[in-house]
Amino acid sequence: MINEALREIRRGCAEIIDEARLETLLKNYFEKGETYTVKAGFDPTAPDLHLGHTVLLHKLATFQKYGGRIQFLIGDFTAQIGDPTGKSETRKILLPAQILENAQSYKDQVFKILDPEKTSVVFNAEWINPLGAAGMLELTTTFNVARMLERDDFDKRYKGGISISISEFLYPLLQGYDSVHLKSDIEIGGTDQKFNLLMGRHLQRAYEIGKEQAVLMMPILEGLDGVQKMSKSLGNYIAVADAPNDMFGKILSISDTLMWRYYELLSAQSLDQIEALKTGVEEGTLHPKKVKEALALEITARFHSEAEAHEASAEFERVHAQSEIPTEMDEFTLEGPIWVAKALVDCALSPSTSQSRREIKQGSVKIDQQKISDEQYQLEAGEYVLQVGKRKFARLKVIL
Template identity: 60%
Template sequence: MSVKEALREICRGSNEVIALDYIEGLVERFYKTGERFVIKAGFDPTAPDLHLGHTVLLQKLATFQKYGGFIKFLIGDFTARIGDPTGKSETRKPLTQEEVERNAQTYCDQVFKILDPELMEVCFNSAWLNTLGSAGMIELTSKFSVARMLERDDFTKRYQSGQPISLVEFIYPLLQGYDSVVLESDVELGGNDQKFNLLMGRTLQRAYEVGKEQSVMLMPLLEGLDGVQKMSKSLGNYVGITENPREMYAKLLSISDELMWKYYEFLSTKSLDEIKEAKKGVAEGLLHPKRAKELLALEIVERYHGEDEARRAKENFDLVFAQNEIPSDIVEMTFEEGAWVCAILKESGLCQSTSQARRDIQSGAFRIDQKKMTNEDLKLQKGEYIFQIGKRRFIKIIIKDTKNAT
């Protein structure tokens, strides 16, 4: 693959690349000499369970590994104990060291499913920020003015509206930029909301005379299953990478035909040319959209669960949907007699809350033993029931007879 083609894959899906010519030079040098360059991506280990929205950045890191990048996977354990206020109205609650270490380990276990561990190093910024000291911190704060700090969009709006801005909020981007100084990164990746902080790395590398100014690549947020709002657990429109493979496969089959191509671009390892060919096949009627979606779902489930689990997920999906049958190995949960149906839906995980359970019942999305149920006040008697939300979510509910219990 030529340097030009490599850059096309590297820039795929990005919203903005600052100093692309520098990246081009790095890739060209790698092609000629085999010398790798440093890619920095920082992660605060505050939410260790990743969903596909998080993996957009990880997929990009994997692409860089193919074309000469060596990843400095930065766990912001020091900054996580401060709390990143970026884009928030208040500082996030700091984590304990034990929470940070536990979350970081879970994070690493998951990212190794995407990244080549031989071409990366996991770093913790406490290694240098703990020893920075007061003199070092004063020197760091002298590298950037308050006027420049107030150029950040959210700071400007809050300053003009009279909302308070803490010193911690000024210091946080300086610390993130200082990470780039220590790591001597050539490229830093991050989301659109991190642009100011990522550019800080360029500024501080120049101020500390590192001898390079990192390029910056900004990646967009991935829409969730609804195709409207960003993927988020709180919105319930996510696909977790540790989810049951059958659930993951079924969720991916539920996305719209239009959203499918965006998922291909951000989540698939297929080249842009291969995706273009598939899209052409769908447009010309040579490839059914459902089959294109199946291929995407199989690829993603196989990445996180293996080929056998991906195959079984597809077989189960086809059985349930094509033949309208109930899966044979669904999860069982036991409740006491008289349990309220909405409470069961919440505690079983089929719904996030009793309010959501009521809405699902009212909308006709809830079935018991394949019969639509509309009574949101129902209390169950002794017996066994198959609960179902929508077309793909099942759970077996066993109601005990509390009167005869010993």
């Protein structure tokens, strides 16, 4: 059982530090029934999670299968500073009300993956606020500025003459202090968090709590383009809160190569099951599209329901495979005649008229399922179905 657990825990990992401690914790669980704690921190800087965030959640769920009790840490205090990881400038400070609203949104979403009975949701303001000035000063004595500037993003900004606030130096110290207070056995995070994760080990030694956490790092999930990391700002993301049809369609849009990355990091299928699917595709007994559809069904059902996932699958087949229009779409009424590029913007199908014109040039725009090429096309009185790309539809009524 220990080997099986280690195999699933190692799955998709980029790096594990102190694997011997991890093995000891698992051994004590299987032989003595002793549980252990696994910490993961999330700063509620935005209200919605996307599938890139859930890579960590899936790993936490794996630990829950093998004796781990999850410390799901919401950084309501540290979010006021903002994690400087990978940032080329100081981040704006969020208002407390926005942080609390985002934190509640996180709580509503994470239990679609985690077992609430094996999860403690904690907020780091509970122990950082009581530190006070004296405690904060003591914390700053545990690390020096030279070591802090070894961190890659700080080093680049310092050499480039770009401002670094003192509060940003505090961020990794506070994240590490979370591990001191919680006495975490393991902490997990993305590969970009290595400096902060190791700070937890350092501070557990400095504060002599009698243990040093093992560290497990997960890779950053690529977005729909298969190149850049999944990000809302890049528009290549799949949100946990996406509607079933959107989620299903977005997953089917990924490449056949990227599909295996998503299977490894997001699917509940075992490694042996995934290997069998790969073999089937390679030998030609399974079509890649069918395997991708199975992944889309699994993920959509996880965040919605089995019924909604199957409805999304049927709708996708009807709309895309049979070139039909969706049964439901947003409806708009506009005064006409109206320029088609503006109509696309007003119907929330395009962000700007210039983008609308580019999409018309690319052949991505259809009116009543017929492509248009005239960028100056005017819509007269009547009812139309507007379409941009494969997934964006709107029903428009033009009145004079």
